[in-house]
Amino acid sequence: MIGGLVGKKVLVVDDSVTIRQQLRMALTPAGYEVIEAFDGEDGLAKAKADPDLAMAICDVNMPRMDGIEMITKMREYGLTLPIVMLTTEGQPGLIKRAKAAGAKGWIVKPFNATLLVKAVDKLAI
């Protein structure tokens, strides 16, 4: 087993199935169970339905509900799981907004799988 603890669930929210698959390929060998959601609304619904989520990795720009709005709604609902943004965006204003909404990290795509797993190991509750 490399990295994380067996069975911890990580919610992966991205409208690109390729990115979700890449994340699954990075996290599964490290012992994490990956739950996929295809946009912010889907991510919010899955987070509300599963109290055992250890953390979430979330895109910013998505249809229906973006990642920052999803975090805001999760916090309003009382969900405290750590959330890291994974996006092509790097604007300081957006990073500040995400941090203010409760994000715990920001990764600019494309991601390095080893560094990502280290971040998940550190943040997953």
Added chain:
Amino acid sequence: MLEVSQIIDKISVTVCEGMLPGDFQRAEGDLDEPEDGFVAVIGFSGDTMKGALGVTAPPYAVRATHPLAVDDESLTNDQLYDWLAELSNQLLGRIKGELMSYGVTLWLASPVVLRGVSVRIVPRPQESVHKYTFHGHSGDFCVWVDYQYSASLKLREVPEEEREHCTAGEMLLF
């Protein structure tokens, strides 16, 4: 001071070379127009610049750049459409990141993917379309950036110590 178009050309080529696999080499001029072509288009806008980035390639070339291409034949067309959309998003995201180093802020739209026969880019009269072609064993990739900018735009490199934005691959933990 470099011209805006020179800087965007340099950034675009560097970004494409960084993202496409090694067997895709920069080529001059127009290459093959694929009979069966995939196209991803993503728009952008900002205070001083607006336009769109497009990527055109045949399915085999898209397949060759897919990050999960462990078993090429297992990738469905839907997976290829998704990847081409993501590739265009990441290409433009990197260009946007580089332009932030010159003080330009852009906002990106969501990509759309099209599929067609004998797809080609038709330059508009004002020659705002800048094409960058890459030849690979599996087919040719064409990335094009169509942009207009305000006459007052002057690109000056922001000193490194004053840059606040994150670039591709960077990670911040709060």
